[in-house]
Amino acid sequence: MTARDYVQALIRADVRAGTAYQVADATGMVKLDAMENPYEWPAPLRAELAKVLADVAMNRYPDPHAEDTKAAVRAWMGVPESLACLFGNGSDEIIALIISNFIGSGLTVCAPDPSFVMFRVLADQYRVPFVSLPLDAQCQIDRAQWLSRLAETTPGVIFIPQPNNPTGNLFREDDLRAVIESTSALVVIDEAYTAFSDREHLAWATEYPNVVVMRTLSKVGLAGLRLGLLIGDPVWVHEFDKLRLPYNINVMTQAAVRVAMTHHALLESQSAAIRDERSGLIARLRERGLTVWESQANFVVAFVPEGNARAVFDHLKLSGVLVKCLDGSHPLLQGALRITVGTPAETDALLAALDQSPVLGR
Ligand SMILES: *Cc1c(COP(=O)(O)O)cnc(C)c1O
Numbered sequence: 001m002t003a004r005d006y007v008q009a010l011i012r013a014d015v016r017a018g019t020a021y022q023v024a025d026a027t028g029m030v031k032l033d034a035m036e037n038p039y040e041w042p043a044p045l046r047a048e049l050a051k052v053l054a055d056v057a058m059n060r061y062p063d064p065h066a067e068d069t070k071a072a073v074r075a076w077m078g079v080p081e082s083l084a085c086l087f088g089n090g091s092d093e094i095i096a097l098i099i100s101n102f103i104g105s106g107l108t109v110c111a112p113d114p115s116f117v118m119f120r121v122l123a124d125q126y127r128v129p130f131v132s133l134p135l136d137a138q139c140q141i142d143r144a145q146w147l148s149r150l151a152e153t154t155p156g157v158i159f160i161p162q163p164n165n166p167t168g169n170l171f172r173e174d175d176l177r178a179v180i181e182s183t184s185a186l187v188v189i190d191e192a193y194t195a196f197s198d199r200e201h202l203a204w205a206t207e208y209p210n211v212v213v214m215r216t217l218s219k220v221g222l223a224g225l226r227l228g229l230l231i232g233d234p235v236w237v238h239e240f241d242k243l244r245l246p247y248n249i250n251v252m253t254q255a256a257v258r259v260a261m262t263h264h265a266l267l268e269s270q271s272a273a274i275r276d277e278r279s280g281l282i283a284r285l286r287e288r289g290l291t292v293w294e295s296q297a298n299f300v301v302a303f304v305p306e307g308n309a310r311a312v313f314d315h316l317k318l319s320g321v322l323v324k325c326l327d328g329s330h331p332l333l334q335g336a337l338r339i340t341v342g343t344p345a346e347t348d349a350l351l352a353a354l355d356q357s358p359v360l361g362r
Contacts, residue, residue: 014124021121030321030349032340035165035193035299037221039270039343041263049259053252062251069254072261073229077215083205084237089248091192091216091228095122097243098157098188098230102128107156107185110149112141114166114330116190119159131155139167139293139332141175147182155185162201163193166326166338168295170199180208186236190214193297195271196278205232212236219298220267222260225253274298278341284351285339288360299340301326301333308359309335319353 007016024033031038041049063069066087074085088094099109099122111119113132123130131153136142150158158179163170180187191213194200204211212232217225227249230240260267275298282300285292291303304312309327316323326336339350354360 024322026322028320029317030342030346032342032346032350033322033324033338034223035219035297035340036223037219037267037270037274037298038340038346039221039273041266045259045263045266049256052255052259056251056255058251060251061247062249062254064246066249066254069249069257069261072258073217073227076261076264077202077229077231079202079231080206082233083202083231084234086230086237086241086244087249088228088230088244090218090226091190091214091230092118092122093226093244093248094214094228094230094240095119095159095188096126097240098186099123099126099128100243101240102126102156105156106154108153110153110155110158110185112160112164114326114333115159116161116165116192128156129153133158135164135167135332137332139164139169141171141179143175143178146175146179150179150183150185155183157186157188158183159188159190161190161192162199163197163296165192165297166299166301166324166329166333166336168293168297168299168301170197170296173199176201180204180211183210185210187211188214192216192219195220195268196275196298197296199296202231209233217257217260221270222257222267225256225260227253227257271298274341277344277347280344281339281341281347281350284347285354288351288354290360299338301336301338303335304337304360305335306359307335309337311359312354312357313337315357315359316350316353319356321350321353323350 070085079085095118103126108129108131109123110131110133113134120130131149133146133149134142187210189201189211191200202213205213212230214230216228278295282292285302293301309325313325324338326333326338
C-alpha cells in the first residue's frame with residue numbers, strides 16, 4: 001500500500017475533495033487584497049521591539065493565559081471589569097473553538113450571506129450544519145427571512161460581523177437587537193473592523209446574556225502576530241477556555257503585542273489615516289464612473305459593469321496591483337472587486353493601473 005492508498009482509506013472524502021485555504025502570491029505587488037494595515041513601524045520603535053524580543057525566553061512555554069498581554073489589550077480596548085476575555089491565535093481560532101462546542105449537538109451555526117467565509121468553512125470542517133441568513137438588496141439584515149430561517153432550525157450560534165465583510169456596511173441596530181432578542185442562540189458580534197467604524201457593541205455583551213464580542217488586532221496593523229479576542233460574560237469565557245488549545249499564543253506574539261500596546265497611539269493614527277484615505281479612494285473610484293458602496297471598514301467594494309470584473313482584476317494583477325475579485329461569489333456581488341484601503345501612494349498606483357485597463361481606461 002502506498003501513502004496515497006492510506007490517505008484514500010483514512011482521510012474524509014469531503015476533506016479529500018476540498019482545497020486548502022487559498023492565499024494569492026503577492027510578492028512584489030501592491031497588496032490590497034487582505035485588509036492589512038499598509039503602514040510599517042518607524043525605525044526607533046522597531047529597534048525597541050527587537051530589543052524586547054531578544055530577551056524573550058524561547059526555551060520556555062508561554063504564559064498559558066497571557067495575563068500581562070491581556071491586561072494591556074483590555075486597557076487599550078476599554079473592556080469593563082465585569083467582562084472576561086480569551087485570546088485566540090487570530091479570531092479564526094476563536095471561531096473554530098466556538099463552533100467546536102456544537103459538534104454533535106444537533107444545533108446549527110448561522111451567519112449572514114454574504115459574509116466572512118470562515119464561518120461556513122469551519123462549520124463544514126467540524127460537520128456542524130450551517131444555515132445562511134440572507135441579506136437584502138441594501139446588504140441589511142432581512143429581518144423577516146432571518147426570523148423565519150432561525151425558527152426553522154435550532155441555532156446554537158449566530159455569527160454577525162459588524163461591520164460586515166465583504167459588504168463593508170454596519171447592520172441596523174434595531175434589526176440586530178430584534179435578532180438577539182428573538183433567539184435562544186449565542187450571538188457573536190464579530191468586530192474585526194471596529195477601528196474603522198462609527199459604532200461598536202462591547203456594552204451589548206453586558207446588556208444581553210446571549211451576546212459575546214469578538215475582536216482582532218489583525219486589521220489595525222498586527223496581522224502577522226495572530227491575536228484575536230473573545231470578550232464576554234465570564235460564564236461564557238470560562239467554558240470556551242476549556243476548548244482552547246494550551247499555549248495558543250506564542251511568546252513572541254505576547255511580547256510584541258505588549259510593545260505595540262505601549263505605542264497604541266501609533267496604531268490609532270494609522271487607522272485614522274486609513275479612514276481618511278478611504279473617503280478619497282471612494283471619491284476617486286466614483287469619478288471614474290464606478291459604483292462604490294459606502295464603507296465602515298478598511299476596504300471598499302467597487303463594481304465593474306458588464307461582466308468585466310474578472311478582466312479588470314486580471315489587468316490590475318498584471319500591473320502589479322492585487323485586489324480581491326468577489327464576482328461570482330454571490331448575486332449581490334456581481335462585478336464586485338474588494339479593495340483594501342492602502343497608503344495614498346498605493347491608491348495612486350491602483351488608479352493609474354485602472355486608468356490603463358482596456359475596459360475602464362481613459
Ligand atoms: C479578517 C476577519 C477576521 C479574522 O481575523 P484574524 O486575522 O483571524 O483575527 C474575523 N472576522 C472577520 C469578519 C474578518 O474580516
